[in-house]
Each structure stands twice: as structure tokens, then as C-alpha cells.
Amino acid sequence: MNIKTLGAAVPExxxxxxxxxxxxxxxxxxxxxxxxxxxxxxxKTAAGPALTVGPEAWAGFLAMAVERLD
Known part of the structure; x- marks a missing residue:
């Protein structure tokens, strides 16, 4: 996991x-x-830092979030 300012690395x-x-x-x-x-x-701070994770970590986070909603 990384937290950094992305600048132009990700298109708007x-x-x-x-x-x-x-x-x-x-x-x-x-x-x-x-x-x-x-x-x-x-x-609200689009030019500020962003959290960057791998696709597998994101999928795991979403699966856990969905479980908590059920």
C-alpha cells in the first residue's frame, strides 16, 4: 500500500x-x-494524496465491505 501525491499519473x-x-x-x-x-x-482534495493498492487488495476490501452490509 502506498500513499502519495499522484499528479498527472492518473488521468482525471x-x-x-x-x-x-x-x-x-x-x-x-x-x-x-x-x-x-x-x-x-x-x-474535496483531488490534488492531495491518494491511497494506492493492488487489484487483489481492493477486491478483498470490497468483499469485506459487502459482507458487513449484509
Missing amino acids: SAWFKSSYSGGEGGECVEVAAAGGAVHVRDS
Whole structure:
């Protein structure tokens, strides 16, 4: 896992907001799959740091999150 500022490494068009982000704009997470990794950032600070994980780690995180929702 890495936390770093990505700059131009991930194109803006690759980012999308979580479907669970509220419409008020206060708690938005954006995700991008690029360069063989999954990048996660806070939409309020798009130029700030992003969390970068491998696809397997991201899939494991999503599986755990879905289990907790059930």
C-alpha cells in the first residue's frame, strides 16, 4: 500500500465517485483503476494524496465491505 501525491499519473477522466457518496458533497470518495493499481482519493482534495493498492487488495476490501452490509 502506498500513499502519495499522484499528479498527472492518473488521468482525471479515470476517476469516479462512490455510489455511496452523498449529494451534499461533504463525504465523497473517488476511485480510479490505472497503471495496474487502484487509487482512492478524497474528492474535496483531488490534488492531495491518494491511497494506492493492488487489484487483489481492493477486491478483498470490497468483499469485506459487502459482507458487513449484509
